Structures are given as structure tokens and as C-alpha cells.
Amino acid sequence: MNDNRQQEDQTIKNKTIKDNTYFKNIQVNQMRIFPKKLHNSIIPIYSFNFKTMKRRFLVFAVIGLIIGLHNGAFAQLQDEKSVSITMDLQPILQLDMETADQIEFVFDDIKDYYAGITKYGATILKVSSTVSWDLYAVGRSNGTIGPEFWDQVIDYGSGSGTNAINEIPLSAVELHQSQANNGAAGAGITATYIDYSTPFPASTVHNGANSLYVNNGTLTPPTVADKYIAGHSGVTAVGDDAMAGGSYLTAGGYTSNYYYVVDYRLMPGLPAIFPNAFDADAATAEDLVTANGAGSYAEPGVYTMYVQYVLVEDQ
């Protein structure tokens, strides 16, 4: 009896619940999600309820999962490895020089004073460089007399004449290079003579075309007004004030821009005033008369100096 009563109660409760559910569904079915007009223009969706939407959501979720599994889990197989390549370009400036340890000029004949002494091919300069470069020569000494004068090693005789001068300018040395400077065509170069390629002039011509660059005893590079063997002051461009990297080994040997044969001349003149001594810009004479007054002449003796060749990255 009790069992029948319980079953009856449960039936009534289920019915109530169903009725409630039904009632709620009815209510929701009356709620339009989109205007009717819009429905017709897009997809034939007549009406929605949450139950239908839930089912649709699940359907599309399953579809998305299927597509995702296929496309994501089975992407095209591939593998890759990498190699890093590092290149270290170290700058190399190499100046090979063939020359005698010492070049001697002995003036023991009057014609040597007049015509001077020339040492042809006394020095050969061979350049190899991985960077753009300049090459210049600078006259230097130990500075015992002065920073821009030869060192006097021996003073001949027992005394000095009234006008005997031991201050022989370093610029009295004349150079001649075999190849012209092909790295000084820039508009900013103001030097009267950009290099030492001018042939030695006659002994009666004094123009400073070959006088050695000197800078107060230092190796400071020449300015735009001075001489270089190759390249020049400034970093504008190769050809304007720089020489391109390269080597005499691959650039055609002695006819190239990397190979220079240097001649030396020293001409005291008579009286010995070294008339070709000029500042490197060829504008300022440095002969003994100009520097010390009329009647001056070089004091006999042994003098020494050195020429320093500097190969430097374009600057």
C-alpha cells in the first residue's frame, strides 16, 4: 500500500517537473533572437531556443575539433639545422722595403756640389693592404741641431767660419717616385705638388717639386697642402684621397700603384746652401741663405738623417 502511494507520489512529482519544464520551454520559444526579416535574408533560421543553440554549439565544436585534430596534429613533417659562419677580417698593412741600410752622399768633388748626387733606385717600396691606404715619406733626425735639421756627426776643421751654418734642413733631400700618385685627385687637395713623381729638375731650377716632407721632426701625416707618395689627406673616396686595398703581388708588379721605386738626390750647390730645400708645400724656401741670411753656407762635416716611410689606413 505504501509502495503504491510512493509510486503515485513520484509520478505526480515527475509530471509536475515535466510540466514545469514544458512551461518554461514554451516561454522561451516565444523569444525571437533575430527579426523575421533578417532571418529570411541570411539563413533559414526560423526560431531559436537555448536547447537548439546548445545542440548547434556542440555540433560545431565537434566539427572544429575534427578539423583541428587533422590539421594541427599532422602538420607537414620537416627538420632543420643551422650553421653560424663568422668572418674575422683583420686589417693588414704590409710595407715591404728593399733598400741599403745606409745611403751615403760623399761630396768630395766640386761637380758634385754643382750637380748634386743622385742615388737611383735606392729604395723600393712594395705595398700590400687589405684596407684603403695612404703612403707618405717624412724626414726625421735625432734633433741634435734642431727638429728639422740634419744631425751633425762630425764638424770638420778646427773652427767655424763666420757664415758657416750647421743647420742643414731635412727638406734638402729630394725624392723621386717611379709611379705617379693616383690617389689624390680630390678637389680638396691644395698641394702644389701632390707627390714626388716630378723628375728631378736641372740643377739651376729650384722649385721644391721633390723636396722631402718634414713636420717638426715628427711623423705627423702631411696635410692637403703637402706631398704623399700615394693617397692623400682625407677620407673622401678611393682615388680622391686614398688608394684601394690590394697588393703588388696581384696588381701587376712594378707598374702598379703598389710598387714604387724611389730615387734620392742631394744637391748642395755652390756655395753649399741647398737651394732645393723647400717646405713640402713648395711655397717656403728653406735654403741656408733664405733661412740664415746672405753669405751663409753649409759647414763642412758629416751629417746624418733618416727618411721614414709610413703606410697608414686611409685617414
Place this chain on the structure above:
Amino acid sequence: MTIQQLRHIILILSLWIISPLSTISQIVCADVEIVSNTGEQADFVFDSFSKYISGITFHGIANVDVKVDDQLPSNPDCKWMLSMTVENNPSAGTAADEWETLVTYGSGSSTPPQIDILEVRVTNICSTSPVDGVYQTFTLSGDNIEIIENTGIVIPAGSCTTNVNGPGSYLTNYDEFHFQIDFRITPGFDYDPGIYQLQVKFELVEVP
């Protein structure tokens, strides 16, 4: 069954049919792998003039060993291609045709090296690469050179001919699946001294 329900069923069935077909076509091999460790660094140090002139060559600096496994059961379409790509870290502002600059020496007025001074040569015993034995150059970052081309057909391992691209391994077909990579650089004298870097990436990929 309503019309709407019928539409849903048709849609689902269509996706079941189309989706697997379109995706399965991309998977033709079980595995592709470059086995050898090529992740090393090749240091080219130019510290003498002779090296600048003659260049530096590293033989076998990167050995690429290929291993491609077929599916079970065997898929007759399993094939692959191998390529290499050069990169110069363009996000750092590197010009497309230049090496990435790490350090510069001095104050030179010249320019960073061009990518095309790097030469890469690929060889193996059977000369399976169309570019086998010939130094190749890249011009721009991202340039790609195919070592084994996508010919569209399967050339099985053991053929010992050009473009062998079937399943196989350097262990069983060493002459075809092992590639020796040589690098050569001849910088010349036109570039700014410094330290520069490039990356060469080897990519193995299956071809549907």
C-alpha cells in the same frame, strides 16, 4: 527527422569526408630528420695577406645526414626535399645584401662584405644534388638554394642518381643521404675590417 536536422547530418558527414582527405594528403612519411649536428660555428679568420688573396676553404664543416622514414604500411608518395637558406639577422638593420656586422676595426672608409662572397658547395658520393660539386652563392638574405629538388616524383633510395628523394637513411644509403658541405670565402680588399656573421639553415621537408 526535420529538414534542419537532416541538414546538420549532411554537413557533418561532408566535413568527415572532406577534412581527412585534404589533410591526410600532407602527411606522406612517418618522419624526416637531419641527424647530424650541424649547429656549429665556422670561424673564418683572415689574419694574413695570403688568406685574403687565396681565400679560406672549410671542407665538411657541415655534414648533413638525412633520415626519412616511410609510413607503415608503406606510402608510395613519401618523398622529401632538402634546401639551404642564408640569413643575416635583418631585424638588426642589416642590409639585405650584406653580412651582419658584429664588430668593426679601425676607421676604414670601405663597406661591409657582401653576402655573395660566401660560397657553399654540396657533394655526396652519388652526386644526387643537381648542384653537386659546384660552389653556389647567395645574393640576399633569405635566398634559398635547393639541394634536392621537388621533382614531383619519387626517386627511390638506391638509384644513385640525381634527386633521390624516397624514404631512406644515411645509415643504409650513405652515398645518397649524406651530404658534405664546404664553405669558401675570398674577401678581397674591398671591405671594412671587422667581425661579421651569417647563418646558413638547412631545411629537410617532406613533399606531399
